[in-house]
Amino acid sequence: MAQSALDLFPILPAVLSTEDAQLIEASVAQFGAPLLLLDCDSVRQQYRALSNALPNVTLHFALKPLPHPAVVDTLLEEGASFDLATTGEVELVASRGVPAHRTIHSHPIKRDADIRAALEYGCNVFVVDNLNELEKFIPYKNEVEILVRLSFRNAEVFADLSKKFGCSAQDAIEIIDRAQAIGVRIKGLSFHVGSQTLNPQKYVDAILACKAVMERVVELGLPALSTLDIGGGFPVTYTQPVMPIEEFCKPINQALSSLPETVQVLAEPGRFIVAACMTSVASVMGQAQREGQTWYYLDDGVYGSFSGIIFDHGQYPLYTTKQSNDMHSSVLAGPTCDSIDVISDHIMLPKLNNGDLIVGRMMGAYTSATATDFNFFKRAQTIVLNDVMADNRMIG
Incomplete structure (x- = not known):
């Protein structure tokens, strides 16, 4: 695979910096979403x-x-x-x-x-x-x-x-x-x-x-x-x-x-x-107002990379690449037609637009391993960084 900005992808800090957000957005521009970045x-x-x-x-x-x-x-x-x-x-x-x-x-x-x-x-x-x-x-x-x-x-x-x-x-x-x-x-x-x-x-x-x-x-x-x-x-x-x-x-x-x-x-x-080696990147594919909260529907969910929420009691640190001090109570939901497909309820987020990105950290253990193709939503593509092999792999 050709050299890219992903080769320099850092471990995310507690607050997602502008530089990190740019790197994540560059990865989505190159490979699409949803993604899993394996360092x-x-x-x-x-x-x-x-x-x-x-x-x-x-x-x-x-x-x-x-x-x-x-x-x-x-x-x-x-x-x-x-x-x-x-x-x-x-x-x-x-x-x-x-x-x-x-x-x-x-x-x-x-x-x-x-x-x-x-x-x-x-x-x-x-x-x-x-x-x-x-x-x-x-x-x-x-x-x-x-x-x-x-x-x-x-x-x-x-x-x-x-x-x-x-x-x-x-x-x-x-x-x-x-x-x-x-x-x-x-x-x-x-x-x-x-x-x-x-x-x-x-x-x-x-x-x-x-x-x-x-x-x-x-x-x-x-x-x-x-x-x-x-x-x-x-x-x-x-x-x-x-x-x-x-x-x-x-x-x-x-x-x-x-x-x-x-x-x-x-x-x-x-x-x-x-656990720490994988970062998930999902994008907002739609939104709606329900019972005083904004619901953001992502292109990844509990039937996909967030399967650990169901199988592993997972609570993953979640961030957005959008910087704002104006925060609102929100819900992050997955893409499938099942109502159980909810990633986080009552999470404080800035106002997001369709296509904006949600980043999950500590996504290495019991996430992609237990993901499914339910509802024919394809699993997130995995991009390998800092691989021991000469060519970085890309395995879907």
């Missing part, structure tokens, strides 16, 4: 920040929030490992040249075809959380290593993943004992304390509980466990500030230091790596 430099910065905050932890990027080839390429260059959950994700990392030994397959429930696809690629570390799942690996017992996932409920997060996956400590012991009997190797334990976890104590409690399970395994004469996967869930700032990642990880590191030196520690960050 690979942001991916690099976030990966490095978490690597520095967790210096003794191998980071396996979870593809789920943004399974984009440019993100995979960027993180591969950074030396990252990858967390896979589906055959489609296996195919993506394989197509980008990710070495299989730098991957794990962490979905606790799999079809036999999913197991075989991962093994054919070369990924041989899997996760289970019940005996039924464990027994799926009997035919592959000489090829695989298993992590047993424990459940730690957390009602304070965007998504309490332990509601759907994970087992109790006692059940974990039962799974490990059964694995020994059938000849399946248990490599270690895993957990996920929930998406967008704001309290690091949740990790500390889970780490110490897993340490107790590891000690119990040795007491029972079962093979010692060598790995602990502490999952993802590291928080990022949307509309409310969160603890800086260095401070957040201090108690986690302290808890990890209590584990035997032989235990390898993994993590599965997703949101933290990619």
